[in-house]
Amino acid sequence: MAGIVGYGAFIPRKRITAEEIARQWGKDPETIRKGLLLKEKSVPGIDEDTITISVEAGGDAITRAGIDPLKIGAVYIGSESHPYAVKPSGTVLIDALGIGPDVHVADFEFACKAGSEAMFVSLGLVESGRVEYAMGIGADTSQGAPDDALEFSASAGGAAFIFGKENLLADVLETYSFTSDTPDFWRREGEFYPRHGGRFTGEPAYFKHVLSATRAILDKTGLKPSDFRYAVFHMPNGKFPQQAGKKLGFTQKQMETGWIVPTMGNTYSGSSPTGLAAILDVAEPDDLILMTSFGSGAGSDSFVFKATELLPKRQPLGRTVRSMLDGPKHYVTYGQYAKLRDKIIVNE
Protein backbone atom coordinates (compact mmCIF):
# COMPACT_ATOMS: atom_id res chain seq x y z
CA MET A 1 0.00 0.00 0.00
CA ALA A 2 1.24 3.47 -0.84
CA GLY A 3 -0.12 6.76 0.37
CA ILE A 4 0.58 10.14 1.89
CA VAL A 5 3.35 10.16 4.52
CA GLY A 6 3.57 13.94 4.91
CA TYR A 7 1.69 17.04 3.79
CA GLY A 8 1.85 20.81 4.15
CA ALA A 9 0.19 23.92 2.77
CA PHE A 10 0.92 27.60 2.47
CA ILE A 11 -1.34 30.60 1.85
CA PRO A 12 0.06 34.16 1.67
CA ARG A 13 -1.25 36.62 4.30
CA LYS A 14 -2.38 39.38 1.96
CA ARG A 15 -6.07 39.54 1.01
CA ILE A 16 -8.32 41.60 -1.22
CA THR A 17 -12.10 41.61 -0.74
CA ALA A 18 -14.66 41.07 -3.50
CA GLU A 19 -16.09 44.51 -2.55
CA GLU A 20 -12.78 46.22 -3.23
CA ILE A 21 -12.46 44.68 -6.71
CA ALA A 22 -16.14 45.27 -7.52
CA ARG A 23 -15.90 48.95 -6.49
CA GLN A 24 -12.95 49.44 -8.85
CA TRP A 25 -14.98 48.37 -11.88
CA GLY A 26 -18.39 49.68 -10.85
CA LYS A 27 -19.79 46.18 -10.30
CA ASP A 28 -22.21 45.07 -7.63
CA PRO A 29 -20.31 43.19 -4.89
CA GLU A 30 -23.48 41.37 -3.83
CA THR A 31 -23.65 39.61 -7.21
CA ILE A 32 -20.17 38.23 -6.64
CA ARG A 33 -20.74 37.32 -3.01
CA LYS A 34 -24.09 35.64 -3.62
CA GLY A 35 -23.60 34.50 -7.22
CA LEU A 36 -20.07 33.11 -7.00
CA LEU A 37 -19.94 32.73 -3.19
CA LEU A 38 -16.61 34.59 -2.95
CA LYS A 39 -15.85 36.98 -0.05
CA GLU A 40 -12.13 37.59 -0.42
CA LYS A 41 -9.04 36.00 -1.91
CA SER A 42 -5.37 35.62 -1.05
CA VAL A 43 -2.88 37.85 -2.86
CA PRO A 44 0.81 37.00 -3.16
CA GLY A 45 3.31 39.53 -1.86
CA ILE A 46 5.74 41.02 -4.36
CA ASP A 47 8.25 38.45 -3.07
CA GLU A 48 5.95 35.41 -3.16
CA ASP A 49 5.55 33.09 -6.14
CA THR A 50 4.94 29.41 -6.95
CA ILE A 51 8.48 28.55 -5.84
CA THR A 52 8.29 30.26 -2.42
CA ILE A 53 4.81 28.83 -1.73
CA SER A 54 6.01 25.34 -2.73
CA VAL A 55 9.10 25.57 -0.49
CA GLU A 56 7.02 26.62 2.54
CA ALA A 57 4.41 23.90 1.94
CA GLY A 58 7.07 21.29 1.13
CA GLY A 59 9.01 22.11 4.31
CA ASP A 60 5.94 21.37 6.45
CA ALA A 61 5.36 18.16 4.48
CA ILE A 62 8.88 16.96 5.31
CA THR A 63 8.42 17.88 9.00
CA ARG A 64 5.11 15.99 9.18
CA ALA A 65 6.65 12.99 7.40
CA GLY A 66 9.66 12.98 9.73
CA ILE A 67 11.88 11.61 6.96
CA ASP A 68 15.36 12.43 5.72
CA PRO A 69 14.76 14.73 2.69
CA LEU A 70 17.63 13.01 0.87
CA LYS A 71 15.39 9.92 0.57
CA ILE A 72 12.93 11.78 -1.66
CA GLY A 73 13.66 10.43 -5.15
CA ALA A 74 11.27 12.53 -7.22
CA VAL A 75 9.77 16.04 -6.96
CA TYR A 76 7.04 17.39 -9.22
CA ILE A 77 5.53 20.86 -9.00
CA GLY A 78 2.28 21.43 -10.86
CA SER A 79 1.44 25.06 -11.61
CA GLU A 80 0.33 27.38 -14.36
CA SER A 81 2.39 30.22 -12.88
CA HIS A 82 5.92 28.80 -12.78
CA PRO A 83 8.17 31.88 -12.33
CA TYR A 84 10.49 30.79 -15.15
CA ALA A 85 9.29 29.82 -18.63
CA VAL A 86 12.51 27.81 -18.95
CA LYS A 87 14.06 26.48 -15.68
CA PRO A 88 11.98 24.19 -13.49
CA SER A 89 10.59 25.54 -10.22
CA GLY A 90 11.56 22.21 -8.65
CA THR A 91 15.27 22.92 -9.10
CA VAL A 92 15.13 25.76 -6.57
CA LEU A 93 12.91 23.75 -4.24
CA ILE A 94 15.12 20.67 -4.01
CA ASP A 95 18.14 22.78 -3.09
CA ALA A 96 16.14 24.85 -0.59
CA LEU A 97 14.73 21.76 1.15
CA GLY A 98 17.96 19.74 1.07
CA ILE A 99 16.49 17.07 -1.21
CA GLY A 100 18.97 17.12 -4.10
CA PRO A 101 20.99 16.45 -6.06
CA ASP A 102 20.12 12.73 -6.38
CA VAL A 103 16.52 13.32 -7.38
CA HIS A 104 14.28 13.38 -10.46
CA VAL A 105 12.62 16.77 -10.94
CA ALA A 106 10.00 18.07 -13.38
CA ASP A 107 7.45 20.83 -13.54
CA PHE A 108 3.92 19.91 -14.55
CA GLU A 109 1.26 21.95 -16.26
CA PHE A 110 -2.44 21.22 -16.82
CA ALA A 111 -4.32 24.40 -15.95
CA CYS A 112 -5.87 23.86 -12.50
CA LYS A 113 -5.15 20.15 -12.20
CA ALA A 114 -1.36 20.26 -12.46
CA GLY A 115 -1.15 19.66 -8.69
CA SER A 116 -3.19 16.45 -8.68
CA GLU A 117 -1.21 15.38 -11.74
CA ALA A 118 2.02 15.74 -9.71
CA MET A 119 0.41 13.73 -6.89
CA PHE A 120 -0.72 11.00 -9.29
CA VAL A 121 2.75 10.53 -10.81
CA SER A 122 4.43 10.65 -7.38
CA LEU A 123 2.12 7.91 -6.12
CA GLY A 124 2.77 5.75 -9.18
CA LEU A 125 6.55 5.98 -8.83
CA VAL A 126 6.36 4.99 -5.17
CA GLU A 127 3.97 2.10 -5.88
CA SER A 128 6.26 0.79 -8.62
CA GLY A 129 9.22 0.82 -6.24
CA ARG A 130 11.23 3.12 -8.51
CA VAL A 131 11.69 5.66 -5.67
CA GLU A 132 11.24 5.36 -1.90
CA TYR A 133 9.51 8.73 -1.50
CA ALA A 134 8.15 11.23 -4.03
CA MET A 135 6.77 14.73 -3.51
CA GLY A 136 3.89 16.15 -5.54
CA ILE A 137 3.00 19.82 -5.20
CA GLY A 138 0.22 22.02 -6.56
CA ALA A 139 0.81 25.77 -6.21
CA ASP A 140 -0.13 28.90 -8.12
CA THR A 141 -0.14 32.68 -8.05
CA SER A 142 -2.53 33.02 -10.94
CA GLN A 143 -3.89 36.18 -12.48
CA GLY A 144 -7.20 37.20 -13.93
CA ALA A 145 -7.33 40.05 -16.43
CA PRO A 146 -8.51 43.38 -14.96
CA ASP A 147 -12.31 43.64 -14.94
CA ASP A 148 -12.67 39.95 -15.86
CA ALA A 149 -14.78 37.62 -13.70
CA LEU A 150 -11.57 35.68 -12.96
CA GLU A 151 -10.16 38.66 -11.10
CA PHE A 152 -12.51 37.91 -8.20
CA SER A 153 -11.21 34.38 -7.82
CA ALA A 154 -7.59 33.97 -9.05
CA SER A 155 -5.50 33.74 -5.87
CA ALA A 156 -2.27 32.37 -4.39
CA GLY A 157 -1.45 29.27 -2.36
CA GLY A 158 -0.56 25.62 -2.58
CA ALA A 159 -0.07 22.27 -0.91
CA ALA A 160 2.62 19.59 -0.95
CA PHE A 161 2.25 15.83 -0.43
CA ILE A 162 4.97 13.25 0.11
CA PHE A 163 4.08 9.73 -0.96
CA GLY A 164 5.67 6.62 0.50
CA LYS A 165 4.94 3.03 1.52
CA GLU A 166 5.53 3.10 5.29
CA ASN A 167 4.15 5.15 8.16
CA LEU A 168 1.25 6.42 6.09
CA LEU A 169 -0.94 9.32 7.25
CA ALA A 170 -3.49 8.47 4.57
CA ASP A 171 -3.75 5.41 2.33
CA VAL A 172 -4.57 5.95 -1.32
CA LEU A 173 -7.30 3.39 -1.99
CA GLU A 174 -7.91 4.29 -5.64
CA THR A 175 -7.38 6.89 -8.37
CA TYR A 176 -9.25 7.69 -11.57
CA SER A 177 -8.54 10.16 -14.37
CA PHE A 178 -10.93 11.49 -17.02
CA THR A 179 -9.64 13.68 -19.88
CA SER A 180 -10.91 15.16 -23.16
CA ASP A 181 -10.13 17.96 -25.64
CA THR A 182 -12.36 20.76 -24.35
CA PRO A 183 -11.29 24.36 -25.08
CA ASP A 184 -12.97 26.00 -22.05
CA PHE A 185 -9.99 28.02 -20.79
CA TRP A 186 -6.53 28.55 -22.22
CA ARG A 187 -3.52 30.85 -22.47
CA ARG A 188 -1.38 30.91 -25.58
CA GLU A 189 2.42 31.07 -25.25
CA GLY A 190 3.57 34.64 -24.59
CA GLU A 191 0.16 35.95 -23.49
CA PHE A 192 -0.07 37.46 -20.00
CA TYR A 193 -3.67 36.61 -19.06
CA PRO A 194 -5.65 33.45 -19.77
CA ARG A 195 -8.89 33.49 -21.78
CA HIS A 196 -12.03 31.50 -21.11
CA GLY A 197 -15.24 30.51 -22.81
CA GLY A 198 -17.58 32.23 -20.33
CA ARG A 199 -20.55 29.98 -19.62
CA PHE A 200 -18.91 27.21 -21.63
CA THR A 201 -16.56 26.68 -18.66
CA GLY A 202 -19.47 25.15 -16.69
CA GLU A 203 -21.50 22.31 -18.16
CA PRO A 204 -19.29 20.72 -20.87
CA ALA A 205 -16.07 21.43 -19.01
CA TYR A 206 -16.07 21.55 -15.19
CA PHE A 207 -19.21 19.53 -14.53
CA LYS A 208 -18.72 16.89 -17.22
CA HIS A 209 -15.18 16.05 -16.06
CA VAL A 210 -15.66 16.36 -12.29
CA LEU A 211 -18.86 14.29 -12.34
CA SER A 212 -17.46 11.65 -14.72
CA ALA A 213 -14.22 11.11 -12.78
CA THR A 214 -16.01 11.00 -9.43
CA ARG A 215 -18.75 8.63 -10.62
CA ALA A 216 -16.11 6.37 -12.15
CA ILE A 217 -14.03 6.18 -8.96
CA LEU A 218 -17.13 5.44 -6.89
CA ASP A 219 -17.99 2.70 -9.36
CA LYS A 220 -14.43 1.31 -9.30
CA THR A 221 -14.26 1.22 -5.49
CA GLY A 222 -17.88 0.21 -4.90
CA LEU A 223 -18.19 3.12 -2.46
CA LYS A 224 -21.24 5.38 -2.03
CA PRO A 225 -21.11 9.13 -1.26
CA SER A 226 -22.47 8.35 2.22
CA ASP A 227 -19.39 6.20 2.95
CA PHE A 228 -17.20 9.34 2.96
CA ARG A 229 -16.56 11.66 5.88
CA TYR A 230 -15.12 14.38 3.60
CA ALA A 231 -15.16 15.38 -0.06
CA VAL A 232 -13.38 18.17 -1.91
CA PHE A 233 -13.80 19.24 -5.53
CA HIS A 234 -11.81 21.77 -7.53
CA MET A 235 -12.99 25.26 -6.54
CA PRO A 236 -12.95 27.76 -9.45
CA ASN A 237 -15.57 29.70 -7.46
CA GLY A 238 -17.75 28.94 -4.46
CA LYS A 239 -20.73 27.71 -6.44
CA PHE A 240 -19.41 25.06 -8.86
CA PRO A 241 -18.03 22.58 -6.27
CA GLN A 242 -21.23 22.83 -4.22
CA GLN A 243 -23.37 22.12 -7.29
CA ALA A 244 -21.14 19.24 -8.41
CA GLY A 245 -21.11 17.71 -4.92
CA LYS A 246 -24.88 17.91 -4.59
CA LYS A 247 -25.44 16.32 -8.02
CA LEU A 248 -23.21 13.44 -6.93
CA GLY A 249 -25.07 12.99 -3.65
CA PHE A 250 -22.62 14.57 -1.19
CA THR A 251 -23.91 16.71 1.66
CA GLN A 252 -22.87 20.20 2.77
CA LYS A 253 -21.43 18.63 5.92
CA GLN A 254 -19.08 16.38 3.92
CA MET A 255 -17.93 19.31 1.76
CA GLU A 256 -17.67 22.12 4.35
CA THR A 257 -14.10 21.43 5.60
CA GLY A 258 -12.44 21.31 2.18
CA TRP A 259 -14.57 24.14 0.72
CA ILE A 260 -12.10 26.90 1.50
CA VAL A 261 -12.67 28.99 -1.63
CA PRO A 262 -14.91 31.74 -0.13
CA THR A 263 -11.97 33.23 1.80
CA MET A 264 -8.99 31.82 -0.16
CA GLY A 265 -10.12 32.21 -3.78
CA ASN A 266 -9.13 29.82 -6.54
CA THR A 267 -5.51 28.81 -6.12
CA TYR A 268 -5.67 26.92 -9.43
CA SER A 269 -3.26 23.95 -9.19
CA GLY A 270 -3.31 24.46 -5.42
CA SER A 271 -7.12 24.50 -5.12
CA SER A 272 -8.36 20.95 -4.38
CA PRO A 273 -4.93 19.93 -2.95
CA THR A 274 -5.15 22.74 -0.35
CA GLY A 275 -8.74 21.69 0.35
CA LEU A 276 -7.39 18.17 0.92
CA ALA A 277 -4.72 19.55 3.29
CA ALA A 278 -7.48 21.35 5.25
CA ILE A 279 -9.28 18.00 5.56
CA LEU A 280 -6.12 16.13 6.62
CA ASP A 281 -5.65 18.81 9.33
CA VAL A 282 -8.77 17.54 11.12
CA ALA A 283 -9.50 14.03 9.79
CA GLU A 284 -9.61 11.07 12.19
CA PRO A 285 -8.39 7.48 11.71
CA ASP A 286 -10.42 5.49 9.15
CA ASP A 287 -12.16 8.57 7.69
CA LEU A 288 -12.68 8.18 3.95
CA ILE A 289 -11.81 11.27 1.90
CA LEU A 290 -12.66 11.98 -1.76
CA MET A 291 -10.77 14.52 -3.83
CA THR A 292 -11.56 15.40 -7.46
CA SER A 293 -9.53 18.04 -9.23
CA PHE A 294 -10.33 19.78 -12.51
CA GLY A 295 -8.03 21.33 -15.06
CA SER A 296 -9.27 23.19 -18.09
CA GLY A 297 -8.45 21.78 -21.44
CA ALA A 298 -9.81 19.53 -19.81
CA GLY A 299 -9.48 16.76 -17.24
CA SER A 300 -10.15 15.56 -13.70
CA ASP A 301 -8.19 13.34 -11.32
CA SER A 302 -10.08 11.60 -8.52
CA PHE A 303 -8.47 10.09 -5.41
CA VAL A 304 -9.94 8.09 -2.53
CA PHE A 305 -7.91 8.37 0.70
CA LYS A 306 -8.32 6.65 4.05
CA ALA A 307 -6.86 8.37 7.11
CA THR A 308 -4.65 6.24 9.38
CA GLU A 309 -3.99 6.02 13.13
CA LEU A 310 -0.79 8.03 12.61
CA LEU A 311 -2.45 11.10 11.08
CA PRO A 312 -3.64 12.77 14.33
CA LYS A 313 -0.10 12.54 15.74
CA ARG A 314 1.39 14.36 12.74
CA GLN A 315 -1.31 17.03 12.29
CA PRO A 316 0.15 19.43 14.91
CA LEU A 317 3.67 19.32 13.43
CA GLY A 318 2.87 21.86 10.71
CA ARG A 319 0.75 24.93 10.00
CA THR A 320 -2.93 24.20 9.43
CA VAL A 321 -4.83 25.61 6.45
CA ARG A 322 -7.42 27.11 8.81
CA SER A 323 -4.76 28.95 10.81
CA MET A 324 -3.51 30.54 7.60
CA LEU A 325 -6.99 31.42 6.31
CA ASP A 326 -8.27 32.80 9.62
CA GLY A 327 -4.96 34.04 11.07
CA PRO A 328 -3.53 37.55 10.76
CA LYS A 329 -4.38 38.94 7.34
CA HIS A 330 -3.26 42.10 5.60
CA TYR A 331 -5.95 43.65 3.42
CA VAL A 332 -4.77 45.52 0.33
CA THR A 333 -6.52 48.16 -1.78
CA TYR A 334 -7.00 47.69 -5.52
CA GLY A 335 -4.12 50.10 -6.12
CA GLN A 336 -1.78 48.05 -3.93
CA TYR A 337 -3.08 44.89 -5.58
CA ALA A 338 -2.32 46.27 -9.06
CA LYS A 339 1.21 47.08 -7.90
CA LEU A 340 1.74 43.63 -6.34
CA ARG A 341 0.41 41.83 -9.40
CA ASP A 342 2.61 43.60 -11.96
CA LYS A 343 -0.31 45.45 -13.52
CA ILE A 344 1.57 48.76 -13.37
CA ILE A 345 4.26 49.55 -15.91
CA VAL A 346 7.49 51.21 -14.73
CA ASN A 347 10.76 52.00 -16.49
CA GLU A 348 13.59 49.51 -16.06
Added chain:
Amino acid sequence: MPSPRYWREVPSRLRLEAARCSSCGKVNYPPRPICPGCRGEKSEPTTLSKTAKIITSTVIHIAPDDFLFEAPYAIAIVETPEGARFMSQVVDCDPSSIGPGTDVSLEFRLIRKEARSGILCYGFKAVPTASWEG
Protein backbone atom coordinates in the same frame (compact mmCIF):
# COMPACT_ATOMS: atom_id res chain seq x y z
CA MET B 1 23.91 40.06 -7.60
CA PRO B 2 25.58 38.39 -10.62
CA SER B 3 24.44 34.77 -11.25
CA PRO B 4 27.73 32.97 -10.33
CA ARG B 5 27.84 34.68 -6.94
CA TYR B 6 24.19 33.82 -6.25
CA TRP B 7 24.91 30.22 -7.24
CA ARG B 8 27.93 29.98 -4.90
CA GLU B 9 25.81 31.25 -2.03
CA VAL B 10 22.98 28.71 -2.50
CA PRO B 11 23.82 26.63 0.62
CA SER B 12 23.76 29.62 2.97
CA ARG B 13 21.01 31.59 1.21
CA LEU B 14 18.56 28.76 0.46
CA ARG B 15 19.30 26.39 3.36
CA LEU B 16 20.68 28.69 6.07
CA GLU B 17 23.85 26.58 6.27
CA ALA B 18 26.37 28.02 8.73
CA ALA B 19 29.60 26.90 10.42
CA ARG B 20 30.26 26.37 14.12
CA CYS B 21 33.87 27.17 15.05
CA SER B 22 35.53 24.07 16.55
CA SER B 23 37.70 26.10 18.95
CA CYS B 24 35.45 28.91 20.27
CA GLY B 25 31.97 27.61 19.33
CA LYS B 26 30.90 30.77 17.52
CA VAL B 27 28.37 30.19 14.73
CA ASN B 28 29.46 32.02 11.61
CA TYR B 29 26.90 32.81 8.92
CA PRO B 30 27.67 32.59 6.10
CA PRO B 31 30.46 30.07 6.83
CA ARG B 32 33.99 31.48 6.69
CA PRO B 33 37.35 29.70 6.35
CA ILE B 34 38.75 31.63 9.35
CA CYS B 35 36.63 32.33 12.46
CA PRO B 36 36.34 36.09 13.02
CA GLY B 37 36.02 35.38 16.76
CA CYS B 38 39.24 33.41 17.42
CA ARG B 39 41.00 33.07 14.03
CA GLY B 40 40.39 29.30 14.29
CA GLU B 41 40.47 27.39 11.00
CA LYS B 42 38.36 24.35 11.90
CA SER B 43 34.56 24.30 11.94
CA GLU B 44 31.54 21.96 11.84
CA PRO B 45 28.63 22.57 9.46
CA THR B 46 25.36 23.53 11.16
CA THR B 47 21.98 24.83 10.04
CA LEU B 48 20.32 27.93 11.49
CA SER B 49 16.85 27.75 13.05
CA LYS B 50 14.06 29.45 11.13
CA THR B 51 13.38 31.77 14.06
CA ALA B 52 15.20 34.90 15.19
CA LYS B 53 14.94 38.08 17.23
CA ILE B 54 15.36 41.60 15.88
CA ILE B 55 18.47 43.31 17.26
CA THR B 56 17.93 46.61 15.49
CA SER B 57 15.80 47.80 12.58
CA THR B 58 15.03 50.76 10.37
CA VAL B 59 12.41 51.77 7.81
CA ILE B 60 13.40 52.50 4.22
CA HIS B 61 11.27 55.22 2.63
CA ILE B 62 13.41 56.07 -0.38
CA ALA B 63 14.08 52.68 -1.97
CA PRO B 64 16.58 51.68 -4.65
CA ASP B 65 14.98 50.99 -8.06
CA ASP B 66 14.65 47.22 -7.51
CA PHE B 67 12.60 47.80 -4.36
CA LEU B 68 10.58 50.76 -5.66
CA PHE B 69 7.22 49.03 -5.14
CA GLU B 70 8.07 47.83 -1.65
CA ALA B 71 8.75 51.16 0.10
CA PRO B 72 8.20 51.88 2.87
CA TYR B 73 9.69 48.63 4.17
CA ALA B 74 11.63 47.52 7.24
CA ILE B 75 15.09 46.00 7.30
CA ALA B 76 16.67 44.60 10.42
CA ILE B 77 19.69 42.87 11.86
CA VAL B 78 18.32 39.65 13.30
CA GLU B 79 19.90 37.06 15.57
CA THR B 80 19.02 33.35 15.47
CA PRO B 81 19.06 31.18 18.63
CA GLU B 82 22.50 29.95 17.47
CA GLY B 83 23.84 33.49 17.80
CA ALA B 84 24.25 34.12 14.06
CA ARG B 85 23.41 37.67 12.99
CA PHE B 86 22.50 38.90 9.51
CA MET B 87 20.54 41.60 7.74
CA SER B 88 17.03 40.80 6.54
CA GLN B 89 14.01 42.58 5.19
CA VAL B 90 11.02 42.31 7.56
CA VAL B 91 7.80 41.68 5.62
CA ASP B 92 4.07 41.04 6.12
CA CYS B 93 3.87 43.68 8.83
CA ASP B 94 3.43 47.39 9.44
CA PRO B 95 7.10 48.50 9.26
CA SER B 96 6.59 50.88 12.17
CA SER B 97 5.29 48.08 14.43
CA ILE B 98 8.59 46.22 14.76
CA GLY B 99 11.78 46.97 16.68
CA PRO B 100 14.50 45.50 18.91
CA GLY B 101 13.23 42.34 20.60
CA THR B 102 10.50 41.49 18.06
CA ASP B 103 10.37 37.73 17.47
CA VAL B 104 10.46 36.78 13.81
CA SER B 105 10.16 33.64 11.72
CA LEU B 106 12.34 33.20 8.66
CA GLU B 107 10.27 32.55 5.58
CA PHE B 108 11.35 31.57 2.06
CA ARG B 109 10.91 34.51 -0.32
CA LEU B 110 12.03 36.01 -3.59
CA ILE B 111 14.86 38.36 -2.61
CA ARG B 112 15.31 40.11 -5.94
CA LYS B 113 14.95 39.82 -9.68
CA GLU B 114 17.87 40.52 -11.99
CA ALA B 115 15.90 43.02 -14.09
CA ARG B 116 13.12 41.74 -16.39
CA SER B 117 14.97 38.90 -18.02
CA GLY B 118 17.63 37.93 -15.45
CA ILE B 119 17.62 35.22 -12.81
CA LEU B 120 15.42 35.18 -9.72
CA CYS B 121 17.29 35.23 -6.40
CA TYR B 122 15.65 33.45 -3.48
CA GLY B 123 16.41 33.33 0.23
CA PHE B 124 14.88 34.06 3.62
CA LYS B 125 13.08 37.12 4.94
CA ALA B 126 11.85 37.82 8.45
CA VAL B 127 8.14 37.82 9.28
CA PRO B 128 7.00 38.86 12.80
CA THR B 129 6.02 35.63 14.57
CA ALA B 130 2.82 37.33 15.75
CA SER B 131 1.76 37.22 12.09
CA TRP B 132 1.25 33.51 12.58
CA GLU B 133 -0.85 33.59 15.73
CA GLY B 134 -4.57 33.49 14.99
